[in-house]
Amino acid sequence: MKTVRARGLSHAFAGTGPLFTDLDLDLVPGEIVALVGPSGSGKSTLLSIIAGWVRPTAGTIEREGITHTGWVFQNPHGVPRRATLDHVVLPLIAQGLHRADAENEARSLMERFALAHVADRPFRALSGGEAQRLMLARATATGSDLMLVDEPTAQLDLSTAGTVNAVLAGIARDDGIVVVATHDPATRDACTRVVDLAHHQAQATSTAGQGTA
Numbered sequence: 001m002k003t004v005r006a007r008g009l010s011h012a013f014a015g016t017g018p019l020f021t022d023l024d025l026d027l028v029p030g031e032i033v034a035l036v037g038p039s040g041s042g043k044s045t046l047l048s049i050i051a052g053w054v055r056p057t058a059g060t061i062e063r064e065g066i067t068h069t070g071w072v073f074q075n076p077h078g079v080p081r082r083a084t085l086d087h088v089v090l091p092l093i094a095q096g097l098h099r100a101d102a103e104n105e106a107r108s109l110m111e112r113f114a115l116a117h118v119a120d121r122p123f124r125a126l127s128g129g130e131a132q133r134l135m136l137a138r139a140t141a142t143g144s145d146l147m148l149v150d151e152p153t154a155q156l157d158l159s160t161a162g163t164v165n166a167v168l169a170g171i172a173r174d175d176g177i178v179v180v181a182t183h184d185p186a187t188r189d190a191c192t193r194v195v196d197l198a199h200h201q202a203q204a205t206s207t208a209g210q211g212t213a
């Protein structure tokens with residue numbers, strides 16, 4: 001079973017107070033967990049802790065069955081002249097699929113992420129929303145045990161962001177854990193569970209009359 005299990009996590013950098021304290025987290029395949037909270041509350045830092053890149057200052061984190069971690073960042077990166085489809089085909093070939101099977105699988109992923117119409121265009125011809133949807137399709141094609149998505153709509157205007165949020169459910173996998181850090185309420189709504197760092201801030205108890213429980 002693939003799991004990430006954190007208990008009593010707290011983190012502070014040199015020069016910051018505690019970003020969050022006493023956070024318990026259980027991540028399992030099948031969900032899309034939204035990580036929300038005010039700017040600076042430590043969403044990206046927590047993604048890095050979940051990935052194992054950053055060691056928390058307190059608490060424990062255990063990863064079981066996680067051998068490959070994939071990331072999607074807010075700025076889409078691709079090979080400008082290469083066909084959009086190839087960005088999804090190549091990770092499938094890297095996992096051992098023959099070219100023809102990889103192309104079939106990639107085309108079905110392109111459909112799932114509303115990219116069928118741009119499959120044969122070069123990456124450089126994509127709009128911002130198309131490019132970000134391609135990042136989600138590519139990350140899905142890598143078959144990661146753990147997919148970490150950091151602010152997928154942060155660089156997009158509202159309506160373009162909507163095209164990304166509309167396909168976000170497509171990254172859920174029965175055999176992979178997915179966590180999405182976001183400010184965007186529509187992205188949060190597209191996820192299946194929400195973890196709010198606002199509830200884990202050291203000063204939260206002294207902030208009267210704010211937020212929800």
Ligand SMILES: Nc1ncnc2c1ncn2[C@@H]1O[C@H](COP(=O)(O)OP(=O)(O)OP(=O)(O)O)[C@@H](O)[C@H]1O
Pocket residue numbers: 013014015016019037038039040041042043044045046181183
């Ligand atoms: N390597 C680091 N060294 C010192 N401070 C850091 C480091 N990384 C992040 N920080 C600080 O920790 C705080 C939390 O940063 P983080 O990027 O995790 O927050 P966030 O919730 O993702 O913010 P945003 O929503 O604005 O992206 C910020 O004040 C940031 O400046």
